[in-house]
Amino acid sequence: xxxxxxxxxxxxxxxxxxxxxxxxxxxxxxxxxxxxxxxxxxxxxxxxxxxxxxxxxxxxxxxxxxxxxxxxxxxxxxxxxxxxxxxxxxxxxxxxxxxxxxxxxxxxxxxxxxxxxxxxxxxxxxxxxxxxxxxxxxxxxxxxxxxxxxxxxxxxxxxxxxxxxxxxxxxxxxxxxxxxx
Amino acid sequence: xxxxxxxxxxxxxxxxxxxxxxxxxxxxxxxxxxxxxxxxxxxxxxxxxxxxxxxxxxxxxxxxxxxxxxxxxxxxxxxxxxxxxxxxxxxxxxxxxxxxxxxxxxxxxxxxxxxxxxxxxxxxxxxxxxxxxxxxxxxxxxxxxxxxxxxxxxxxxxxxxxxxxxxxxxxxxxxxxxxxxxxxxxxxxxxxxxxxxxxxxxxxxxxxxxxxxxxxxxxxxxxxxxxxxxxxxxxxxxxxxxxxxxxxxxxxxxxxx
Amino acid sequence: xxxxxxxxxxxxxxxxxxxxxxxxxxxxxxxxxxxxxxxxxxxxxxxxxxxxxxxxxxxxxxxxxxxxxxxxxxxxxxxxxxxxxxxxxxxxxxxxxxxxxxxxxxxxxxxxxxxxxxxxxxxxxxxxxxxxxxxxxxxxxxxxxxxxxxxxxxxxxxxxxxxxxxxxxxxxxxxxxxxxxxxxxxxxxxxxxxxxxxxxxxxxxxxxxxxxxxxxxxxxxxxxxxxxxxxxxxxxxxxxxxxxxxxxxxxxxxxxxxxxxxxxxxxxxxxxxxxxxxxxxxxxxxxxxxxxxxxxxxxxxxxxxxxxxxxxxxxxxxxxxxxxxxxxxxxxxxxxxxxxxxxxxxxxxxxxxxxxxxx
Numbered sequence: 001x002x003x004x005x006x007x008x009x010x011x012x013x014x015x016x017x018x019x020x021x022x023x024x025x026x027x028x029x030x031x032x033x034x035x036x037x038x039x040x041x042x043x044x045x046x047x048x049x050x051x052x053x054x055x056x057x058x059x060x061x062x063x064x065x066x067x068x069x070x071x072x073x074x075x076x077x078x079x080x081x082x083x084x085x086x087x088x089x090x091x092x093x094x095x096x097x098x099x100x101x102x103x104x105x106x107x108x109x110x111x112x113x114x115x116x117x118x119x120x121x122x123x124x125x126x127x128x129x130x131x132x133x134x135x136x137x138x139x140x141x142x143x144x145x146x147x148x149x150x151x152x153x154x155x156x157x158x159x160x161x162x163x164x165x166x167x168x169x170x171x172x173x174x175x176x177x178x179x180x181x
Numbered sequence: 182x183x184x185x186x187x188x189x190x191x192x193x194x195x196x197x198x199x200x201x202x203x204x205x206x207x208x209x210x211x212x213x214x215x216x217x218x219x220x221x222x223x224x225x226x227x228x229x230x231x232x233x234x235x236x237x238x239x240x241x242x243x244x245x246x247x248x249x250x251x252x253x254x255x256x257x258x259x260x261x262x263x264x265x266x267x268x269x270x271x272x273x274x275x276x277x278x279x280x281x282x283x284x285x286x287x288x289x290x291x292x293x294x295x296x297x298x299x300x301x302x303x304x305x306x307x308x309x310x311x312x313x314x315x316x317x318x319x320x321x322x323x324x325x326x327x328x329x330x331x332x333x334x335x336x337x338x339x340x341x342x343x344x345x346x347x348x349x350x351x352x353x354x355x356x357x358x359x360x361x362x363x364x365x366x367x368x369x370x371x372x373x374x375x376x377x378x379x380x381x382x383x384x385x386x387x388x389x390x391x392x393x394x395x396x397x398x399x400x401x402x403x404x405x406x407x408x409x410x411x412x413x414x415x416x417x418x419x420x421x422x423x424x425x426x427x428x429x430x431x432x433x434x435x436x437x438x
Numbered sequence: 439x440x441x442x443x444x445x446x447x448x449x450x451x452x453x454x455x456x457x458x459x460x461x462x463x464x465x466x467x468x469x470x471x472x473x474x475x476x477x478x479x480x481x482x483x484x485x486x487x488x489x490x491x492x493x494x495x496x497x498x499x500x501x502x503x504x505x506x507x508x509x510x511x512x513x514x515x516x517x518x519x520x521x522x523x524x525x526x527x528x529x530x531x532x533x534x535x536x537x538x539x540x541x542x543x544x545x546x547x548x549x550x551x552x553x554x555x556x557x558x559x560x561x562x563x564x565x566x567x568x569x570x571x572x573x574x575x576x577x578x579x580x581x582x583x584x585x586x587x588x589x590x591x592x593x594x595x596x597x598x599x600x601x602x603x604x605x606x607x608x609x610x611x612x613x614x615x616x617x618x619x620x621x622x623x624x625x626x627x628x629x630x631x632x633x634x635x636x637x638x639x640x641x642x643x644x645x646x647x648x649x650x651x652x653x654x655x656x657x658x659x660x661x662x663x664x665x666x667x668x669x670x671x672x673x674x675x676x677x678x679x680x681x682x683x684x685x686x687x688x689x690x691x692x693x694x695x696x697x698x699x700x701x702x703x704x705x706x707x708x709x710x711x712x713x714x715x716x717x718x719x720x721x722x723x724x725x726x727x728x729x730x731x732x733x734x735x736x737x738x739x740x741x742x743x744x745x746x747x748x749x750x751x752x753x754x755x756x757x758x759x760x761x762x763x764x765x766x767x768x769x770x771x772x773x774x775x776x777x778x779x780x781x782x783x784x785x786x787x788x789x790x791x792x793x794x795x796x797x
Contacts, residue, residue, distance in 0.1 A: 020615070024443045027617045035443070035615035039469055039553070060700020062614045065774045224636040228504075231648075238644045244634050246507050247646040249530050252500035255492070259504020259512070260634070262488045263461055267508075267636050285500070288493035 001056050003141060004064035008049035008081055009073025009094075014128035017154060018071075019050035022132065024150035025142035026054040034062035047076060054141060069139060071131055073114070075100055092135050094127060110134060110177060117172050126169035133173025144174065189213035191222045193242045202402025204392025205233055207359040208301060209240050211369045212270070215376055216243065225268045228257045232274040233307040251282020254289035257296045268379055270297040276306050279315040279339045286345075293350030293384035297375045300341060300387055303394040304413060311397030315339045318412060323397070338416050342389045346423035352383040354423040358391040358414065360406035371421075381427055391417055441619050446582045447612040450541055450605065451476035453589035454513050455484060457623045459539070461505035461512040463490040463498040465520060468553045469609035470543035473515040486510070495520040499527030499540075506536040507645050509633025511593055511626070515541035517609070518559050519550055521567070528602050529568030532662070533647030537596035537628070539589070540574070540604045543612040546769025555608035555693055556769020560747035563606045564721040571659070573666045575603040575673065576720040578691040582616035588718070590623050597628045599669055606720060608743070610693050610772060675718035676727050680706070684713030686737040686786050686793060689728070689752050691717050693772065694741050700775030705782055712782065720748070725755040732759035737786065737793040739763040741778060749796070764796035 005022070009015040016037050023035035037050040051064045066086040072078045073094045082102050085091060090108040096115030112134045114127035121130075129151070136147055148170060152163050188194065192213040197206040216222050225243045229235060231250035238245040248256040253271040261269040278286045278300050289296065305323055306312040313323040313330060316338045320329040330338075342356045353375055357368035368390055375386035391413050393405035400408060444452065451473050454462070462477040474491060481487035488505070492498040498514045505512040516524060521542045531538050542563065546556040563576045575595050577588040585607060592603040634643055649655040677695075680702055681687055690698040695716040705712040715731055715738075717724050732738075738760050740749045745768050756762055765781045767773050785794040 020443075023615055027441065027443050033443070033617065035445075036610065037613055039609070039613050058699065060696050060698075060703070060775050061772070062610065063772055063774070065776065223638040226508075226634055226636060235648055236650075238646065242637075242642050244637050244643045245645070246504070246534075246634060247644075247648055248500065248503075249526055249647075252496065252503075252527070255497040255500035256504040256507075258490065258497075259461065259463070259501035259506070260508045261504075262490065262501075263505040263508035263510040263512075264635055284493050285497050288497065292490075 002053065002059070003055070003069070003139070004051060004053045004067045005069040005071065005141070006049060006051050006064055006067040006081055006084070007071045008047065008077035009128075011046050011048045013048075013073045014125065015048045015073060016050050018128045018132050019052050021147065021151040021154045022142065023052045024154055025147040026052065028146050028150055029142050031055060032057060032059050034059045036062040049077065049081070069135070071135055072098060073127065073131065074098065078102060090138065092131060092138075094131060096127070110138060112173060112176055114173065117176065118169060121165060121169055121172060123165045123169070126166055129166045129169040130173035130176070133170040134177045137174045137177050144170070189217045191216040191242050193240055195239050197240065198236065199233065200396045202393055202395040202405055203233070204303065204359045204390065204394070205301060207365060208299060208368070208390055208392065209237060211365070211372050212299060213241060214369060215373045218373065219376055219380070221268045221376070221380070224266070225270070226260050226264075228253045228260070228269065228271045230273045230277040231308075232277055234272050234274065234301065235308070237272060251277050251280070252285055253277065253282065254294065254296070254298065255285040258289050258292070258294050261294060261296050265295070268297075268376065270299060270376070272299050273301070274307070275300070275302045275304065275314045275316040279341050287348075290345045290385045290387070291348045291350045293352070295379055295382055295384055297379045298385070298387040299372065299375075300389045301392045302341070302389055302417065303392045304338070305394050305397045307394050307397055316341070316417070318416060340417060342387065342417075342422045345387060351385045351387065351423060352425045353378045353386040354389070355421045356389040356391065356417060356419050358409050358419060360391070360393060360409045383425065383427055389417070391419070441617045443615050443617050444582070445472060445613065445615045446585050446607065447472035447543070448476045449582050449586050449618055450515070450589050451480060453586040453620065454539065454593070455480055455487070456620055457511065457590040457593040458626055459511045459513045459593065460484065460486045461488045461502065461510045462514065463492045463501035464514050464516065465492050465495045465498055467517045467520045469545060469612050470515050470517050470541065472612070473541060495523035496526060499524040502538050503527055503530060503534070503536060506531070506538045507534075507634045509628070509630065509635060513539040513541065515543070517543045517545045518556070521559065521562065525568035528574060529566070529570050529572060530647055531602040532566070532572035532574065533570065534645050535600040535662075536602075536645070537593075537600055538602045539592045539596055540602055542604060542606050544606065544608040544769070552770055553609060554770045555610035555743065555772050557608060557692060557694060557743035557747070558769045559606065560720065560742070560744060563604055564723070564751070572662060573601070573669070573721055575599070575601060575669065575722075576606050577603065578606050578718060578720045579611065580692050580695045580716060582611070582614065583618050584718075585611060586618050586620055590621065594624055595673065597626060599665060600632070601665070601669070606692070608693050670722040673719060674722050674724040674727060676724040677716040677718060678731070679714040679716065681713035681715065681731060681734065683711050684735050685711045685791065686739060686782065687713050687715050687731055687735045688739050688741055688782075689715045689717075689748070690741040691720060691748060694743050697773055697775050697778055698741050701778035701782065704775060704779040708783070710782070710787060717748070723751040723755070725751070728752065728755040729759060732756055736760045737763070739765065739782060739785065739793055740796075742766040743772065744768055746796075761793045761795050763793040
């Protein structure tokens, strides 16, 4: 098994944090994993993206020329990356922000109004975690409990209340989508 | 019979290779006398420049490392930060300090590195054969300014001591010369004060010495000494340029590295 | 087993500190800024730890010289253009026989180039880089785990041979995270008699690179050369992967070797018996070890993120023993395993099992 996921959004939406947590979760679940962020001048324009490769075996390249999954938190990211996704792959859109339709009819498209759900929960900054809840429900890439543990680990010394609200956000995203792969 | 003049203990028994009338040997001796008087030979590390003084380790009987051209203050920084309880000094010429190594010197001074720099300003590149230095006088003829230094083409002589005195990291800066017995005694006092400054943890100290170079100035030693008084010290006025009081604040680790 | 997920650049910083590095000086340059940032945070936490953000790469390497002379394990890091600036000091370290560790996270192109991963500094790293005909030990990690292990080893090798040692990786290795387990560092073996800490009551020491007497200079250079020969004999390291039955062996290091492994999996699925020889020490290059493989296979293909630099070392090892092909892309673009798979298919399989010799 080799699964590559590309996460992308505006800087400040927590894209790198959720990628880091996903990679940490994959490591805790016993997989080989690589995490590669965009860096330098590339990120100065305000966009951020990262690629997480998860495999049973050694990982050759941490770069995804054809990611299996794409998680996008804003519209420019959809335009930039949707055509990279492998045939039959899946796209997860934060539909509160991404109002356009994806042009990929050969992929599964999951629309999650993450920002709206985040508002309801009471912290608009948790949209990223909501997306991860939905993403892991569908893909099952990392078990939820392991992911949540990793998320806490990656958030480090942040306040207990923040961790708590992110747990709720994760559950909300997880419950939003009925199906799984 | 009482011995009134002898070789300082921190000098090796070698004969100087410097030209007749050169200021380096005098500066070397003054530093060695100060080392002896302060009793710091065992805890001292000297950093040598590229230039005529590159072989100074033949004369000083102290631990010495030779730095690449101009990099002395960076090398000294590395040593001092690694060994904050040792005394570290940098011996630099005008090309070394004010041209190729101006960045390293300026920033070591600005960081307030607790080191001592002895800066030999002889307004010329000595070892390479008398080329124009950043401190050459306007109008001074050198092998690379055969028509005399022109401000329009070559800029102005850099007043290192004045410029460095503006940096908050520097604590003590004095400009001296070694062209007469009186000025030599003054220079020794300045060198001693600069080392003491470091021992007291006051930060960057620098003694600039206007030093004769008869060979490259194409003068006799006596003419050279006179030229320092009549020409050089007009652009580079002698005296204490900066002397900050000792930091008294308890637990101040500004210069402890 | 204490596995952590950390970024390559930070791993290097942590491995260095665990190996006893207590002095770091550096200047910001992408893609290695996380090294100075990590050192700025961590070094002051350990006893005797010194971090300096220097005014330039030149100053940084000369500060490292000072700290090394004083007997402290010292390191600097940079990326390609910054490493060019450091060469004066690296030459000086070699001349004065001082240990130090230098990290180069290579980026693309000559001049300022760009910040994308590249392997364009192989020549500079393995041929000494600066003036005067010296060598530095060069280690080329291919995983973040190896970045940790080799950084620790670099300090030991530098001390053992009193030589600068370089970690040669690239922007991708520096930026990516992978799980890492830190190994137990070895205790430092470096005689106090080599440290310049003031003469005390004893004889004074001199550390110098300027030797005016021609015969003395020559003898010094022979001494260095003898040391380099010992290193070349005893310190080569390499990895081989699926070479047992290989009819074609790829030769690649660092990031390129990772990509090669990915390509090998695909090629084997397609029925081609392909393996990998991966030099871990780039200087000394594992020449004899590679030549041994010419007994097993007559086809080799060098793969680099450059237009062909390690290729020269492979030719020195294999010319006359085997056919040598080449595929490379100069800095800026990281080739994919699929691309390399296609190249091998084209150059090897369609030629009836013989590699297309690179001219």
